[in-house]
Amino acid sequence: MPTLLPPKQYTAKLADKTVYNPKFERYSFELTEPNKLEFTAGQYVSMAITNEGHRRSWSIASSPEVDHGFELLIDPKPMGIGTKYLQNLKLGDEVKLLAPLGQFVIDDSGVEQAIVFVATGVGVTPFRAMILDLLQLKNDKREITLHWGLRHVEEMIWQDEFQELAQNYKNFHFHPVISKASPEWPLCRGRVTDCLSIHELPANAGYYLCGRETMIEDVTNLLTTKSVARERIHREKFY
Numbered sequence: 190m191p192t193l194l195p196p197k198q199y200t201a202k203l204a205d206k207t208v209y210n211p212k213f214e215r216y217s218f219e220l221t222e223p224n225k226l227e228f229t230a231g232q233y234v235s236m237a238i239t240n241e242g243h244r245r246s247w248s249i250a251s252s253p254e255v256d257h258g259f260e261l262l263i264d265p266k267p268m269g270i271g272t273k274y275l276q277n278l279k280l281g282d283e284v285k286l287l288a289p290l291g292q293f294v295i296d297d298s299g300v301e302q303a304i305v306f307v308a309t310g311v312g313v314t315p316f317r318a319m320i321l322d323l324l325q326l327k328n329d330k331r332e333i334t335l336h337w338g339l340r341h342v343e344e345m346i347w348q349d350e351f352q353e354l355a356q357n358y359k360n361f362h363f364h365p366v367i368s369k370a371s372p373e374w375p376l377c378r379g380r381v382t383d384c385l386s387i388h389e390l391p392a393n394a395g396y397y398l399c400g401r402e403t404m405i406e407d408v409t410n411l412l413t414t415k416s417v418a419r420e421r422i423h424r425e426k427f428y
């Protein structure tokens with residue numbers, strides 16, 4: 190594991206917000222004090238959302254190259270106090286957070302000969318930061334594959350970015366999987382776990398799983414049957 194910096198208290202201001210669709214909302218923050226956040230791709234922020242000490246954690250979606258701010262991607266469906274807190278923020282409103290946190294980062298020991306990301310829904314968030322970091326900053330030449338499961342094709346965001354990365358970096362492969370796909374959907378349909386099992390799953394790759402708990406358990410079981418060692422399977426559960 191890379192050396193991770195200790196977390197610090199930050200204040201930041203909401204700089205931009207995009208509601209892509211009912212499934213995904215993006216919040217972009219500009220740091221005020223301190224004005225620079227160094228983090229390792231895959232880490233998260235913990236935001237203070239009430240004066241009574243309630244906090245919520247959100248993975249950083251942006252590349253570590255952007256150190257004057259950070260982006261979050263939210264699935265608003267839980268609609269609890271954290272979601273409502275973000276939705277009620279106006280541009281310029283200040284937030285307090287602790288960052289960077291978490292150990293869901295790429296193993297840098299050199300043992301992982303390829304990287305396989307498996308996400309459902311908003312679980313893709315830390316992977317965007319990791320993929321941008323590996324390809325654009327680290328110029329990593331290993332085979333890097335993203336399997337991303339969504340229910341409906343209309344929910345998909347960032348597909349242009351992922352497809353462009355796949356065109357520009359021959360070692361990056363993007364495999365969206367749609368569970369409720371129309372007959373025209375040309376790629377894999379069903380559960381991401383089923384689509385994953387039709388691919389080669391080398392035992393010397395690192396597997397990074399984020400999203401629904403059932404997917405994480407199913408994919409872990411699948412990988413175990415393929416002789417992937419447990420320490421090569423890295424998991425992040427959002428709730």
Ligand SMILES: Cc1cc2nc3c(=O)[nH]c(=O)nc-3n(C[C@H](O)[C@H](O)[C@H](O)COP(=O)(O)OP(=O)(O)OC[C@H]3O[C@@H](n4cnc5c(N)ncnc54)[C@H](O)[C@@H]3O)c2cc1C
Pocket residue numbers: 233245246247248249262263264265266267268269270271272273291311314315426427428
């Ligand atoms: C390390 C870490 C990173 C995270 N990163 C992200 C992220 O990048 N984007 C993101 O949207 N969330 C992320 N989460 C989840 C996030 O912290 C909140 O739990 C989520 O935004 C809901 O907060 P809430 O206050 O609105 O709902 P809560 O009051 O926390 O939950 C309301 C209900 O919804 C359920 N629930 C909570 N989260 C989900 C979910 N994701 N899907 C379905 N049901 C849920 C809860 O079990 C509860 O029953 C992360 C969590 C952790 C621990």
